[in-house]
Amino acid sequence: MATQDPGRINLLQGTLDLLILRTLLFGPQHGQGVARAIQRQSEDVLLVDHGTLYPALQRLESKGWIEAEWGTSANNRRARFYKITPAGRKQLMQETGQWRKLATAIGRVLGPEGG
Amino acid sequence: MRWRGRKHEDFQAELEAHLQLEAEALRAEGLSEEDARATSRQALGNRTIAEERFYESRSWMPAQHLLRDLRFAIRTFRKEPKFSLLTVLGLALGIAVSTALFAFVSASTQIRGFGVRPTDDVLHPETYVSINRNNNVGDFSAPELRYLQEHSVRIAELTAESEPASLVLGTPTASAEAEEILARFESPNFLSVRGFHPALGDSFSDEETRAPLAVLSHSFWHRRFGGDPGVIGQTILLNNHAVTIIGVADPRFHTADTADLFLPIDFEPLLPANTGLMLNARLRPGTGLAQAQTEFQALTASFAEGSPGALLPAGPPNQSAVRVTVFPDDVPPEASRQRAEAVFAIDLAIAMILLIACSNLASLLLARASVRRRELGVRLSLGASRARLISQLLTESLLLAVTGGLLGVLLSTWLARWLLASLPYLDRRPDRHVLFCGLLLSLVTGVSFGLGPALAVTKTNLAQALHSGGTAGTEASTIKVGSRRNLLVVVPLALSLMLLIGAVLLIRAAQSGGLRTSFDSSHLIGLGFRLKDQGYDDTRAESFREELRDRFRVLPGVASVAFTDDSPLFAGSCQIKTAQVARSASVCHRVSPQFFSTVDLRILRGRPFTSADRAGSARVAIVSQSFADTFLIGREPLGATLETVTGSFFEVVGVTADVFRDSHTGPIPGFPSVYIPASQDAAYVLAGGRNLHPMEILVRASADPSIVAAELRQIIRAADPSLWVSIQSFDDYLSRFTNNAHVAIFIFGVLGALVLLLAAAGIYALLAYSVSRRTREIGIRMALGARNREILWLIMRRTLILIAWGIACGLTGAIALSRILAAVVFKTPPPDVPTSIAVALVLAATSLLASYLPARKALRVNPVETLHCD
Structure with missing residues (x-):
């Protein structure tokens, strides 16, 4: 398993799918790229276990939310590129909304920071 | 969708690409070549697990598991051919017989079952x-x-x-x-x-x-x-x-x-x-x-x-x-009440057979599963989930059940044809419902009776399973006959004994026809004609019969020939008046003088008829012993006078033996009979000119009756090929009474043998199970100097007691069954001692063999190995 850095948070169950879809919204990307993007965008707070990434990609692909195709990366390497499908977009919209609601609700329950 | 077809190699390539991309990115961030590679690998985590997850995420996993389970099951069964054969055959027989019986019942209930015509008016069906x-x-x-x-x-x-x-x-x-x-x-x-x-x-x-x-x-x-x-x-x-x-x-x-x-x-x-x-x-x-x-x-x-x-x-x-x-x-x-009862009884039998067959399968599976406890323990400890193990065990039992079921259905079509052939009026087309029912039964059997053992065995304590090769052999030293496992042996044994004794009784009743005549019935042949119906007038019929008699008489295999108006066993009744009784219900025969010598009916007193007793001479009659006893009470029969309804008088000149001696159920009342010479205008004096039975010919054969019968038929065909004639030995006549017994004999016999087989399989499984559980104990005992005989006794003691119980219950049941049979269906004798002992011995020998085979295994236990093993 990955190292436990106190500044980093392991992903909640189910949130990885959401993040992958969100990342792919900006364009096709390969697995490593997706992992890096998530880490970068969360300013290195979110830790993506590369080992769990691929089963998640597999799952999304089987649900028809993403599509995959072999292609060439920026530095000329063969890689499998994932692309979000219309169904995936719809799913993302839905889940994003739900997530926001949940986050707000939990925030309210927990109260102001440091309180 | 494309991903379905995605190959494992493709996934591996993707992971490889990921490692390289990650390593490159890390290098760009300033790590050394080696560190970059190591870190990228570390970040990916356990690659095998990732690959495995990918593998399991594929949708055809269950199908693949099933295939693997099947392959594994077939391999296991090949390793244990005896066990597999026993199980499959037992189940096949159980399903075959029950399916055939079901076909039989369903066909018989269809008889005249079309009481209602299809109609549009559902509420008011036409009756x-x-x-x-x-x-x-x-x-x-x-x-x-x-x-x-x-x-x-x-x-x-x-x-x-x-x-x-x-x-x-x-x-x-x-x-x-x-x-x-x-x-x-x-x-x-x-x-x-x-x-x-x-x-x-x-x-x-x-x-x-x-x-x-x-x-x-x-x-x-x-x-x-x-x-x-x-x-x-x-x-x-x-x-x-x-x-x-x-x-x-x-x-x-x-x-x-x-x-x-x-x-x-x-x-x-x-x-x-x-x-x-x-x-x-x-x-x-x-x-x-x-x-x-x-x-x-x-x-x-x-x-x-x-x-x-x-x-x-x-x-x-x-x-x-x-x-x-x-x-x-x-x-x-x-x-319809009787039919419903019969159907119910057969249904009950079906249910019982199936139950025994299924519980046997269950006990065999359980016995086998407990032998495999160790194997299962190892697999559990290596990370197999309990669900996977159960599905593996279920696959095995289903495979057995379906194989057995298919075989059983095949067998049953043959069996059903045999059964239905005995009832010629039934529609004999194979019934799809019946076949379907048979297959369904086997599937249900496989699941329901495979699940129990599978659940029981996988609920095992890992440490214990691995540690001692099964729970320690603390078999209860006291033997509780009522336990479920023991009932599996006792009940089939008892049932089998009952059925087999019943079959033997029925066979004997059918062989003897239930009735015994006082003469040799096997060499007496009766010939019946329908001359009048086929256009012969009385004169022509009479001369034809006489011509036949003369030709028959000279055949080498024929001892004597006689005429009678009906079989000596049955005849129309007539009213005879005696001095004591105004109206006696008796049987009258018009016979030729050779009748008594041909039938071999002894004249006890007086004289037989002679050629001198003809039309015009003094009217004479011969009466049977029972007639003399019943209607001429206290009188000297010879010389007594009989009067017919037409007012003719006869003088009794002889007394003859009764036709029937007794039946299997004991002495039977004789038919009071009166014999009158056919030549003395008997037709007129007996019935006043009414239609009487036409004359038949009786032939006493001195050679093989079937050969003689064929010769007789040839002579008749040569005389008039268009004639209908019935030629039958009196043994066949008598067997008519019990003709329909052969279906019952077959059912009883087959069921009995089947249930015996199942019982033997049950005993085998039980002992194999106990031997496997007590290997350690046996090893210790051997190490301490127990002799073979003692070990055998130790293992077989319990079975012997169970066999004794089974036979005792079976004999009691057989007595009850024979009472029911005698009262309801056929004239069967009560079970006699030799029959019961013989059948019980067969049963005991079979079950002993079934228990000896696994017990022998116990003798081969190597004490050193057993004790070292753990």
């Missing part, structure tokens, strides 16, 4: 009823039928038929042998009233009630004409009258009936005088039985008042006593 008067079904006349048809408002349709009449069937060309057949005279609507159609050709039209036409029954069409469609339009001879075949009846019509063909209801040349008609009716929708009955009663009463007596040739003697009752369908309530 098909039979009408009787004074509990007498064949009691209506043709004019009465017409009157009812015209005046009734409750019936939609009324149909009439006669009792079956026996006729001689010949063919114009005499190409086939003449045959005695049964015909019913039917009203034109006899098929359509129940919604049936002719299977071939036409039925009678309303105008053809007198025409010389015939409709064949479906079974007769097959039996006599081989199902040839060209039979329509052919002419056949019935009692020397030419009749044209116009159709073949629906196969479902009168399936339980003995009638071979149907004739128009008013076809007078063949219609026996004074034939009563049976009435059946289809009621209008919504008509209740009570309403119908009221109407029928009123109509028959008004018919009796309004009709001139001339229209009532066979009218009931007392019109005021007429009562019409109606009951559903044409199966008398008594018969």
